[in-house]
Amino acid sequence: MAEGTLEVRIWRGGDEGSFGAYAVPARENQTVLDVVTEVQRRFEPSLAYRFSCRVGVCGSCAMTINGTPRWTCRTHVKRVAPEGRLTIEPLRNMKRVKDLACDMDGFLDKWASVGTFEGTATRADPPAALDPANPARQEVDAAIQCINCAVCYAACDVVAWDPHYLGPAALNRAWTLYNDARVADRGAVLESALQPGGCHTCHSHGACTEHCPVGLSPTASIAGLKRASLLSMLKGGRA
Amino acid sequence: MSEARLFALQRLTALVMAPLVLVHLVLIVYAVQGGLTAGEILERTRGSFFWGLFYGAFVLMAAIHAPIGLRNVLREWTGLGRRPIDWLMVAFGLLLLLLGWRAVVAVVGGGA
Amino acid sequence: MRRGPGWWAAMGHRLSGLALAAFLPLHFLMLGQALGGAEALESSLKIAALPLVKLAEFGLVVALAVHLAFGLRVLAIEFLPWPAKDGLRLRLVYLGLAATALVGIAFAVSVA
Numbered sequence: 001m002a003e004g005t006l007e008v009r010i011w012r013g014g015d016e017g018s019f020g021a022y023a024v025p026a027r028e029n030q031t032v033l034d035v036v037t038e039v040q041r042r043f044e045p046s047l048a049y050r051f052s053c054r055v056g057v058c059g060s061c062a063m064t065i066n067g068t069p070r071w072t073c074r075t076h077v078k079r080v081a082p083e084g085r086l087t088i089e090p091l092r093n094m095k096r097v098k099d100l101a102c103d104m105d106g107f108l109d110k111w112a113s114v115g116t117f118e119g120t121a122t123r124a125d126p127p128a129a130l131d132p133a134n135p136a137r138q139e140v141d142a143a144i145q146c147i148n149c150a151v152c153y154a155a156c157d158v159v160a161w162d163p164h165y166l167g168p169a170a171l172n173r174a175w176t177l178y179n180d181a182r183v184a185d186r187g188a189v190l191e192s193a194l195q196p197g198g199c200h201t202c203h204s205h206g207a208c209t210e211h212c213p214v215g216l217s218p219t220a221s222i223a224g225l226k227r228a229s230l231l232s233m234l235k236g237g238r239a
Numbered sequence: 240m241s242e243a244r245l246f247a248l249q250r251l252t253a254l255v256m257a258p259l260v261l262v263h264l265v266l267i268v269y270a271v272q273g274g275l276t277a278g279e280i281l282e283r284t285r286g287s288f289f290w291g292l293f294y295g296a297f298v299l300m301a302a303i304h305a306p307i308g309l310r311n312v313l314r315e316w317t318g319l320g321r322r323p324i325d326w327l328m329v330a331f332g333l334l335l336l337l338l339g340w341r342a343v344v345a346v347v348g349g350g351a
Numbered sequence: 352m353r354r355g356p357g358w359w360a361a362m363g364h365r366l367s368g369l370a371l372a373a374f375l376p377l378h379f380l381m382l383g384q385a386l387g388g389a390e391a392l393e394s395s396l397k398i399a400a401l402p403l404v405k406l407a408e409f410g411l412v413v414a415l416a417v418h419l420a421f422g423l424r425v426l427a428i429e430f431l432p433w434p435a436k437d438g439l440r441l442r443l444v445y446l447g448l449a450a451t452a453l454v455g456i457a458f459a460v461s462v463a
Contacts, residue, residue: 067353092352157358161315200246203311204428206357206439220433227430229243250429253422260419264454267412271462275399277392281385298379305372312365331372338379345385345392 004084006077008035010047011089014096019087020044026084032072033061035086036100049100056213059147062154063100064089069154071213091154093167107150110166114174114192119182128182136179143176143221145214152208152218164197168208168218171199175221178228190228199225245307252304259297284346291347298339306332360444364421367414374411409458416454420447 004026009019022039033051040047051061056074063072065080066087077086094102121128130137152168153159159167174193177183193199199222208218270279284290306328313324381399385392398404424443 069352155352157352158315194241194243196242198242200242201311203361204425205361206428207355209439210355210357217433217438219428220438223429223433226246230247233243233247250426253426257419257423257426260415264412264416264419268454268457268461271458275396277385277389277396280392281389301375305368305375308368309372312369335375335379338376338383341386342379342382345383348386 006035006081007085008039009087010036010039010044010100011096012044012047012099014098017096017099026077030077032063032065032070032075032077032080032086032088035077036063036072036088047100048098057147059149062091062149062151062213064091064154069151069211071149071151074213091150093154093156093159094150104150106163107153107167107169108148110170111148111173113195114166114170115177115189117177117180117182118184120184121182130181134181136181139179139221139224140176143172143216143218146172146216147214149213151211151213155207155211157205157207158201158203162197162201165201166193166195166197166199168202168222171202171225172216172218172221174199175224178225187232190225190232193225194229199229202226245310248303249307252300256297256300256304259293259300262293263297281346285348287347291343294343294347295340298336298343302332302335302339305335356441356444357439360421360424360447363417364425367417367421370411370414371418405462409455409462412458413451413455416451417447420450423447 006024006026008022008024010022011017012020022043024035024038027034033054036047036049037051040049049061049063051073052058054061054073056071059071061072062069064070065072065075066085068080069091070080072088077084080086088100090096090100090102094104094106097103119128132138132141146169148169150169152172156165156168158165171193174189177189178186178193180186183189202219202222204219204223206219209216209220212218284294309331310324310328313319313327314321319327381395382392384395399408421444424440424447427440427443428438
Protein backbone atom coordinates (compact mmCIF):
# COMPACT_ATOMS: atom_id res chain seq x y z
CA MET A 1 0.00 0.00 0.00
CA ALA A 2 3.05 2.25 0.06
CA GLU A 3 1.90 3.92 -3.15
CA GLY A 4 -1.15 6.16 -3.12
CA THR A 5 -2.98 8.47 -0.82
CA LEU A 6 -4.73 7.98 2.51
CA GLU A 7 -8.18 9.49 2.98
CA VAL A 8 -7.96 10.90 6.48
CA ARG A 9 -10.79 12.45 8.51
CA ILE A 10 -9.79 14.19 11.74
CA TRP A 11 -12.05 15.64 14.39
CA ARG A 12 -11.77 19.43 14.69
CA GLY A 13 -13.25 21.32 17.63
CA GLY A 14 -14.37 20.36 21.12
CA ASP A 15 -17.54 18.51 22.07
CA GLU A 16 -19.10 20.52 19.23
CA GLY A 17 -17.19 20.28 16.01
CA SER A 18 -16.84 18.53 12.69
CA PHE A 19 -14.43 16.43 10.72
CA GLY A 20 -11.70 17.89 8.52
CA ALA A 21 -10.70 15.82 5.50
CA TYR A 22 -7.09 15.44 4.42
CA ALA A 23 -5.24 13.56 1.71
CA VAL A 24 -2.01 12.21 3.16
CA PRO A 25 0.59 10.33 1.14
CA ALA A 26 0.68 6.64 2.04
CA ARG A 27 4.11 5.43 3.09
CA GLU A 28 5.82 2.23 4.01
CA ASN A 29 6.02 1.87 7.83
CA GLN A 30 3.61 4.63 8.69
CA THR A 31 1.92 4.87 12.07
CA VAL A 32 -1.31 6.72 12.77
CA LEU A 33 0.69 9.19 14.86
CA ASP A 34 2.89 9.81 11.80
CA VAL A 35 -0.25 10.63 9.83
CA VAL A 36 -1.54 13.06 12.47
CA THR A 37 1.86 14.73 12.66
CA GLU A 38 2.05 15.04 8.90
CA VAL A 39 -1.40 16.62 8.77
CA GLN A 40 -0.40 19.14 11.43
CA ARG A 41 2.89 20.03 9.77
CA ARG A 42 1.66 20.25 6.20
CA PHE A 43 -2.02 21.20 6.26
CA GLU A 44 -3.31 22.19 9.65
CA PRO A 45 -0.82 23.92 11.94
CA SER A 46 -3.53 24.60 14.51
CA LEU A 47 -4.35 20.89 14.95
CA ALA A 48 -4.13 19.95 18.63
CA TYR A 49 -3.04 16.47 19.68
CA ARG A 50 -0.91 14.88 22.39
CA PHE A 51 2.17 12.77 22.05
CA SER A 52 5.55 12.49 23.63
CA CYS A 53 7.72 9.39 23.37
CA ARG A 54 6.50 7.90 20.06
CA VAL A 55 7.53 4.41 21.22
CA GLY A 56 4.69 3.16 23.39
CA VAL A 57 6.00 4.14 26.78
CA CYS A 58 4.46 7.47 27.79
CA GLY A 59 0.81 6.69 27.08
CA SER A 60 -0.13 10.16 25.86
CA CYS A 61 -1.05 9.61 22.19
CA ALA A 62 -4.15 7.42 22.44
CA MET A 63 -7.02 8.32 20.10
CA THR A 64 -10.06 6.70 18.56
CA ILE A 65 -9.10 5.23 15.21
CA ASN A 66 -11.91 4.03 12.95
CA GLY A 67 -14.08 3.63 16.02
CA THR A 68 -11.55 1.79 18.18
CA PRO A 69 -9.45 3.31 20.96
CA ARG A 70 -5.74 2.66 20.35
CA TRP A 71 -2.31 4.06 21.01
CA THR A 72 -1.43 5.83 17.78
CA CYS A 73 2.36 5.66 17.99
CA ARG A 74 2.46 1.90 17.66
CA THR A 75 -0.53 1.43 15.42
CA HIS A 76 0.49 0.93 11.83
CA VAL A 77 -1.87 2.36 9.25
CA LYS A 78 -1.56 -0.80 7.20
CA ARG A 79 -2.93 -2.86 10.04
CA VAL A 80 -5.98 -0.80 10.89
CA ALA A 81 -6.81 0.76 7.53
CA PRO A 82 -5.87 -1.61 4.72
CA GLU A 83 -8.23 0.34 2.44
CA GLY A 84 -6.41 3.56 3.24
CA ARG A 85 -9.30 5.26 5.02
CA LEU A 86 -8.74 6.67 8.51
CA THR A 87 -11.17 8.40 10.85
CA ILE A 88 -9.36 9.83 13.84
CA GLU A 89 -11.20 11.19 16.89
CA PRO A 90 -10.31 11.93 20.50
CA LEU A 91 -10.84 9.19 23.09
CA ARG A 92 -14.38 8.49 24.22
CA ASN A 93 -15.75 9.08 27.74
CA MET A 94 -13.85 12.31 28.29
CA LYS A 95 -14.67 15.92 27.49
CA ARG A 96 -13.14 17.01 24.22
CA VAL A 97 -10.91 20.04 24.71
CA LYS A 98 -9.69 20.75 21.21
CA ASP A 99 -9.38 18.50 18.17
CA LEU A 100 -7.73 15.26 19.30
CA ALA A 101 -6.91 16.37 22.84
CA CYS A 102 -9.40 15.51 25.56
CA ASP A 103 -9.66 16.54 29.18
CA MET A 104 -8.03 13.74 31.21
CA ASP A 105 -9.05 15.19 34.61
CA GLY A 106 -11.91 12.77 35.25
CA PHE A 107 -9.74 9.80 34.38
CA LEU A 108 -6.79 10.94 36.48
CA ASP A 109 -8.92 12.04 39.46
CA LYS A 110 -10.45 8.58 39.59
CA TRP A 111 -6.99 7.08 39.35
CA ALA A 112 -5.86 9.17 42.31
CA SER A 113 -9.00 8.35 44.30
CA VAL A 114 -7.94 4.75 44.87
CA GLY A 115 -4.91 6.00 46.75
CA THR A 116 -1.27 6.60 45.97
CA PHE A 117 1.65 4.55 47.13
CA GLU A 118 2.23 5.12 50.81
CA GLY A 119 4.72 2.79 52.38
CA THR A 120 6.10 2.37 55.85
CA ALA A 121 9.81 2.40 55.02
CA THR A 122 11.99 5.47 55.39
CA ARG A 123 15.18 6.48 53.60
CA ALA A 124 17.17 4.85 56.37
CA ASP A 125 15.62 1.42 55.75
CA PRO A 126 17.24 -1.01 53.35
CA PRO A 127 15.30 -1.65 50.12
CA ALA A 128 12.42 -4.07 50.67
CA ALA A 129 13.17 -7.64 49.66
CA LEU A 130 10.45 -8.71 47.25
CA ASP A 131 10.26 -12.35 46.29
CA PRO A 132 9.25 -12.59 42.62
CA ALA A 133 7.73 -16.02 43.32
CA ASN A 134 5.37 -14.63 45.94
CA PRO A 135 1.76 -15.02 44.66
CA ALA A 136 0.68 -11.52 45.69
CA ARG A 137 3.79 -10.08 44.00
CA GLN A 138 2.93 -11.99 40.86
CA GLU A 139 -0.51 -10.36 40.86
CA VAL A 140 1.23 -6.98 41.06
CA ASP A 141 3.71 -7.86 38.31
CA ALA A 142 0.90 -8.96 35.99
CA ALA A 143 -0.86 -5.60 36.31
CA ILE A 144 1.88 -3.04 37.00
CA GLN A 145 2.89 -2.07 33.45
CA CYS A 146 -0.02 0.32 32.92
CA ILE A 147 1.02 3.44 30.97
CA ASN A 148 -2.12 5.49 31.86
CA CYS A 149 -3.09 5.89 28.21
CA ALA A 150 -6.84 5.73 29.05
CA VAL A 151 -7.58 3.39 26.15
CA CYS A 152 -9.36 1.03 28.57
CA TYR A 153 -11.33 3.93 30.03
CA ALA A 154 -12.46 4.93 26.54
CA ALA A 155 -13.28 1.35 25.60
CA CYS A 156 -15.43 0.72 28.68
CA ASP A 157 -19.18 0.94 28.13
CA VAL A 158 -19.89 0.99 31.85
CA VAL A 159 -17.84 4.20 32.13
CA ALA A 160 -19.97 5.60 29.31
CA TRP A 161 -23.19 4.61 31.10
CA ASP A 162 -22.23 5.48 34.67
CA PRO A 163 -20.07 8.58 35.18
CA HIS A 164 -19.43 7.53 38.79
CA TYR A 165 -17.66 4.34 37.74
CA LEU A 166 -13.93 4.52 38.52
CA GLY A 167 -13.06 2.53 35.40
CA PRO A 168 -10.54 -0.18 34.56
CA ALA A 169 -7.26 1.73 34.94
CA ALA A 170 -7.96 3.09 38.42
CA LEU A 171 -9.18 -0.28 39.69
CA ASN A 172 -6.23 -2.05 38.09
CA ARG A 173 -4.03 0.39 40.01
CA ALA A 174 -5.93 -0.38 43.21
CA TRP A 175 -5.27 -4.09 42.66
CA THR A 176 -1.50 -3.51 42.37
CA LEU A 177 -1.48 -1.40 45.54
CA TYR A 178 -3.62 -3.93 47.41
CA ASN A 179 -1.16 -6.73 46.60
CA ASP A 180 1.96 -4.69 47.31
CA ALA A 181 3.55 -5.87 50.57
CA ARG A 182 5.22 -2.47 51.01
CA VAL A 183 1.93 -0.54 51.13
CA ALA A 184 1.17 0.60 54.67
CA ASP A 185 -2.64 0.35 54.72
CA ARG A 186 -3.81 -2.21 52.17
CA GLY A 187 -7.22 -2.36 53.82
CA ALA A 188 -7.76 1.31 53.03
CA VAL A 189 -6.85 0.66 49.39
CA LEU A 190 -9.43 -2.12 49.21
CA GLU A 191 -12.00 0.09 50.86
CA SER A 192 -11.48 2.82 48.29
CA ALA A 193 -11.98 0.25 45.53
CA LEU A 194 -15.27 -0.82 47.13
CA GLN A 195 -16.78 2.67 47.21
CA PRO A 196 -19.92 3.23 45.13
CA GLY A 197 -18.69 3.29 41.55
CA GLY A 198 -15.88 0.93 42.52
CA CYS A 199 -15.10 -2.62 41.46
CA HIS A 200 -18.66 -3.91 41.86
CA THR A 201 -19.87 -1.56 39.16
CA CYS A 202 -17.88 -3.59 36.60
CA HIS A 203 -19.89 -6.18 34.67
CA SER A 204 -16.87 -7.99 33.21
CA HIS A 205 -17.60 -6.99 29.60
CA GLY A 206 -13.86 -7.26 29.05
CA ALA A 207 -13.54 -4.34 26.61
CA CYS A 208 -10.61 -2.98 28.67
CA THR A 209 -8.74 -6.25 28.39
CA GLU A 210 -9.49 -6.54 24.67
CA HIS A 211 -8.19 -3.04 23.96
CA CYS A 212 -5.27 -2.62 26.39
CA PRO A 213 -2.28 -1.84 24.16
CA VAL A 214 0.24 -3.30 26.59
CA GLY A 215 -1.70 -6.53 27.04
CA LEU A 216 -2.87 -6.09 30.62
CA SER A 217 -6.10 -7.64 31.93
CA PRO A 218 -7.89 -5.03 34.05
CA THR A 219 -10.87 -7.41 34.03
CA ALA A 220 -8.74 -9.90 35.96
CA SER A 221 -7.58 -7.23 38.40
CA ILE A 222 -11.15 -6.08 39.03
CA ALA A 223 -12.26 -9.69 39.50
CA GLY A 224 -9.45 -9.98 42.06
CA LEU A 225 -10.82 -6.96 43.92
CA LYS A 226 -14.31 -8.46 43.86
CA ARG A 227 -13.00 -11.69 45.35
CA ALA A 228 -11.00 -9.74 47.92
CA SER A 229 -14.18 -7.89 48.90
CA LEU A 230 -15.98 -11.20 49.42
CA LEU A 231 -13.14 -12.54 51.56
CA SER A 232 -12.98 -9.38 53.62
CA MET A 233 -16.76 -9.58 54.13
CA LEU A 234 -16.50 -13.20 55.30
CA LYS A 235 -13.83 -12.18 57.76
CA GLY A 236 -16.14 -9.47 59.08
CA GLY A 237 -14.10 -6.72 57.46
CA ARG A 238 -15.08 -3.22 56.50
CA ALA A 239 -17.02 -4.16 53.36
CA MET B 240 -26.84 -2.30 51.86
CA SER B 241 -23.30 -1.89 50.55
CA GLU B 242 -22.36 -2.50 46.93
CA ALA B 243 -20.14 -5.35 48.12
CA ARG B 244 -23.03 -7.09 49.86
CA LEU B 245 -25.35 -6.65 46.88
CA PHE B 246 -22.64 -8.06 44.63
CA ALA B 247 -22.16 -11.04 46.93
CA LEU B 248 -25.90 -11.73 47.03
CA GLN B 249 -26.18 -11.38 43.26
CA ARG B 250 -23.40 -13.87 42.55
CA LEU B 251 -24.41 -16.25 45.35
CA THR B 252 -28.01 -16.46 44.15
CA ALA B 253 -26.69 -16.95 40.59
CA LEU B 254 -24.61 -19.88 41.76
CA VAL B 255 -27.55 -21.47 43.56
CA MET B 256 -29.93 -20.86 40.66
CA ALA B 257 -27.68 -22.28 37.94
CA PRO B 258 -28.64 -25.93 38.63
CA LEU B 259 -32.25 -24.93 39.37
CA VAL B 260 -32.53 -23.23 35.98
CA LEU B 261 -31.07 -26.28 34.30
CA VAL B 262 -33.71 -28.52 35.92
CA HIS B 263 -36.40 -25.97 35.06
CA LEU B 264 -35.36 -25.92 31.39
CA VAL B 265 -35.31 -29.71 31.14
CA LEU B 266 -38.72 -29.87 32.79
CA ILE B 267 -40.16 -27.23 30.45
CA VAL B 268 -39.00 -29.11 27.36
CA TYR B 269 -40.37 -32.35 28.84
CA ALA B 270 -43.69 -30.89 30.00
CA VAL B 271 -44.68 -29.07 26.82
CA GLN B 272 -44.68 -32.30 24.84
CA GLY B 273 -48.24 -32.92 23.70
CA GLY B 274 -49.44 -29.60 25.08
CA LEU B 275 -49.47 -28.14 28.56
CA THR B 276 -52.47 -28.90 30.77
CA ALA B 277 -53.25 -27.75 34.27
CA GLY B 278 -54.02 -31.32 35.32
CA GLU B 279 -50.58 -32.46 34.22
CA ILE B 280 -48.78 -29.69 36.07
CA LEU B 281 -50.78 -30.02 39.27
CA GLU B 282 -50.51 -33.81 39.28
CA ARG B 283 -46.75 -33.41 39.43
CA THR B 284 -46.65 -30.66 42.01
CA ARG B 285 -49.62 -31.11 44.38
CA GLY B 286 -48.51 -32.32 47.76
CA SER B 287 -44.91 -32.72 46.64
CA PHE B 288 -42.46 -31.68 49.31
CA PHE B 289 -39.61 -31.76 46.80
CA TRP B 290 -41.22 -29.42 44.27
CA GLY B 291 -42.41 -27.17 47.09
CA LEU B 292 -38.87 -26.78 48.33
CA PHE B 293 -37.46 -26.50 44.81
CA TYR B 294 -39.80 -23.75 43.64
CA GLY B 295 -39.86 -22.05 47.04
CA ALA B 296 -36.09 -21.69 46.97
CA PHE B 297 -36.12 -20.75 43.28
CA VAL B 298 -38.55 -17.90 43.92
CA LEU B 299 -36.52 -16.61 46.86
CA MET B 300 -33.29 -16.64 44.83
CA ALA B 301 -34.93 -14.95 41.83
CA ALA B 302 -36.54 -12.31 44.06
CA ILE B 303 -33.06 -11.37 45.33
CA HIS B 304 -31.20 -11.76 42.04
CA ALA B 305 -33.49 -9.90 39.66
CA PRO B 306 -33.82 -6.57 41.52
CA ILE B 307 -30.04 -6.28 41.97
CA GLY B 308 -29.49 -6.78 38.25
CA LEU B 309 -32.36 -4.50 37.31
CA ARG B 310 -30.93 -1.84 39.63
CA ASN B 311 -27.74 -1.77 37.56
CA VAL B 312 -29.71 -1.53 34.32
CA LEU B 313 -31.88 1.33 35.61
CA ARG B 314 -28.86 3.20 36.97
CA GLU B 315 -26.97 2.90 33.71
CA TRP B 316 -29.74 3.20 31.15
CA THR B 317 -32.27 5.57 32.70
CA GLY B 318 -32.10 9.01 34.27
CA LEU B 319 -33.80 7.86 37.47
CA GLY B 320 -32.15 8.90 40.73
CA ARG B 321 -30.32 6.35 42.85
CA ARG B 322 -32.62 6.43 45.84
CA PRO B 323 -35.85 6.09 43.85
CA ILE B 324 -34.30 3.15 42.02
CA ASP B 325 -33.33 1.48 45.29
CA TRP B 326 -36.84 1.80 46.72
CA LEU B 327 -38.36 0.66 43.45
CA MET B 328 -36.16 -2.42 43.55
CA VAL B 329 -37.07 -3.24 47.14
CA ALA B 330 -40.71 -3.10 46.06
CA PHE B 331 -40.00 -5.21 42.98
CA GLY B 332 -38.19 -7.85 45.05
CA LEU B 333 -41.08 -8.03 47.54
CA LEU B 334 -43.57 -8.25 44.68
CA LEU B 335 -41.67 -11.17 43.14
CA LEU B 336 -41.42 -12.88 46.50
CA LEU B 337 -45.12 -12.52 47.30
CA LEU B 338 -46.44 -13.44 43.86
CA GLY B 339 -43.86 -16.24 43.56
CA TRP B 340 -44.61 -17.87 46.89
CA ARG B 341 -48.30 -17.45 46.26
CA ALA B 342 -47.82 -19.36 43.00
CA VAL B 343 -45.85 -22.07 44.81
CA VAL B 344 -48.64 -22.45 47.35
CA ALA B 345 -51.14 -22.60 44.50
CA VAL B 346 -49.46 -25.41 42.61
CA VAL B 347 -48.05 -27.38 45.55
CA GLY B 348 -50.75 -26.85 48.15
CA GLY B 349 -53.61 -29.32 48.46
CA GLY B 350 -57.11 -28.77 47.08
CA ALA B 351 -58.71 -30.00 43.93
CA MET C 352 -17.15 1.68 18.92
CA ARG C 353 -16.44 -1.67 17.36
CA ARG C 354 -17.67 -4.42 19.66
CA GLY C 355 -16.36 -7.93 20.14
CA PRO C 356 -18.11 -11.15 21.14
CA GLY C 357 -17.70 -10.31 24.84
CA TRP C 358 -19.83 -7.21 24.41
CA TRP C 359 -22.54 -9.05 22.51
CA ALA C 360 -22.58 -11.70 25.22
CA ALA C 361 -23.02 -8.98 27.85
CA MET C 362 -25.87 -7.45 25.84
CA GLY C 363 -27.51 -10.86 25.45
CA HIS C 364 -27.14 -11.40 29.18
CA ARG C 365 -28.67 -8.03 30.03
CA LEU C 366 -31.55 -8.08 27.54
CA SER C 367 -32.50 -11.65 28.42
CA GLY C 368 -32.43 -10.63 32.09
CA LEU C 369 -34.76 -7.70 31.39
CA ALA C 370 -37.14 -9.99 29.49
CA LEU C 371 -37.15 -12.48 32.36
CA ALA C 372 -37.70 -9.76 34.98
CA ALA C 373 -40.69 -8.45 33.01
CA PHE C 374 -42.12 -11.93 32.53
CA LEU C 375 -41.70 -13.30 36.06
CA PRO C 376 -44.63 -11.45 37.71
CA LEU C 377 -46.96 -12.58 34.89
CA HIS C 378 -45.66 -16.14 35.19
CA PHE C 379 -46.33 -16.13 38.93
CA LEU C 380 -49.76 -14.52 38.53
CA MET C 381 -50.77 -17.19 36.04
CA LEU C 382 -49.62 -20.09 38.19
CA GLY C 383 -51.26 -18.46 41.18
CA GLN C 384 -54.62 -19.00 39.49
CA ALA C 385 -54.36 -22.65 40.51
CA LEU C 386 -55.50 -21.36 43.90
CA GLY C 387 -58.93 -21.26 42.32
CA GLY C 388 -58.59 -24.86 41.19
CA ALA C 389 -57.27 -26.63 38.13
CA GLU C 390 -59.94 -25.18 35.82
CA ALA C 391 -58.89 -21.61 36.55
CA LEU C 392 -55.29 -22.44 35.61
CA GLU C 393 -56.46 -24.38 32.58
CA SER C 394 -58.25 -21.33 31.16
CA SER C 395 -55.00 -19.33 31.33
CA LEU C 396 -53.02 -22.12 29.76
CA LYS C 397 -55.43 -21.93 26.81
CA ILE C 398 -54.16 -18.40 26.18
CA ALA C 399 -50.65 -19.84 26.27
CA ALA C 400 -51.57 -22.08 23.34
CA LEU C 401 -52.19 -19.11 21.00
CA PRO C 402 -49.56 -18.98 18.26
CA LEU C 403 -48.22 -15.52 19.09
CA VAL C 404 -48.04 -16.35 22.79
CA LYS C 405 -46.26 -19.57 21.91
CA LEU C 406 -43.66 -17.57 20.01
CA ALA C 407 -43.20 -15.35 23.08
CA GLU C 408 -42.82 -18.48 25.23
CA PHE C 409 -40.15 -19.74 22.86
CA GLY C 410 -38.39 -16.40 23.28
CA LEU C 411 -38.56 -16.63 27.06
CA VAL C 412 -37.20 -20.18 27.18
CA VAL C 413 -34.33 -19.06 24.96
CA ALA C 414 -33.87 -15.98 27.15
CA LEU C 415 -33.57 -18.19 30.22
CA ALA C 416 -30.96 -20.35 28.47
CA VAL C 417 -29.05 -17.27 27.27
CA HIS C 418 -29.10 -15.73 30.74
CA LEU C 419 -27.84 -18.97 32.29
CA ALA C 420 -25.10 -19.54 29.71
CA PHE C 421 -23.69 -16.00 29.72
CA GLY C 422 -24.17 -15.71 33.46
CA LEU C 423 -22.03 -18.79 33.99
CA ARG C 424 -19.38 -17.15 31.82
CA VAL C 425 -19.37 -14.08 34.08
CA LEU C 426 -18.96 -16.34 37.11
CA ALA C 427 -16.08 -18.13 35.36
CA ILE C 428 -14.36 -14.82 34.54
CA GLU C 429 -14.74 -13.51 38.07
CA PHE C 430 -14.18 -16.58 40.19
CA LEU C 431 -12.01 -19.05 38.28
CA PRO C 432 -8.25 -18.59 37.89
CA TRP C 433 -7.30 -16.23 35.07
CA PRO C 434 -5.43 -18.13 32.37
CA ALA C 435 -2.81 -16.35 30.28
CA LYS C 436 -4.76 -17.10 27.13
CA ASP C 437 -8.44 -16.23 26.78
CA GLY C 438 -9.04 -15.04 30.32
CA LEU C 439 -12.20 -13.45 28.94
CA ARG C 440 -13.43 -16.95 28.04
CA LEU C 441 -14.55 -15.82 24.62
CA ARG C 442 -14.84 -19.46 23.63
CA LEU C 443 -17.53 -19.79 26.30
CA VAL C 444 -19.56 -17.20 24.38
CA TYR C 445 -19.77 -19.54 21.41
CA LEU C 446 -20.32 -22.56 23.62
CA GLY C 447 -23.13 -20.68 25.37
CA LEU C 448 -24.70 -19.77 22.03
CA ALA C 449 -24.55 -23.40 20.93
CA ALA C 450 -26.11 -24.60 24.19
CA THR C 451 -28.82 -21.96 23.86
CA ALA C 452 -29.57 -23.01 20.29
CA LEU C 453 -29.89 -26.59 21.51
CA VAL C 454 -32.41 -25.57 24.17
CA GLY C 455 -34.35 -23.56 21.60
CA ILE C 456 -34.49 -26.47 19.17
CA ALA C 457 -35.47 -28.93 21.89
CA PHE C 458 -38.30 -26.64 23.01
CA ALA C 459 -39.50 -26.04 19.44
CA VAL C 460 -39.52 -29.76 18.70
CA SER C 461 -41.30 -30.62 21.95
CA VAL C 462 -43.95 -27.96 21.66
CA ALA C 463 -44.71 -28.74 18.01
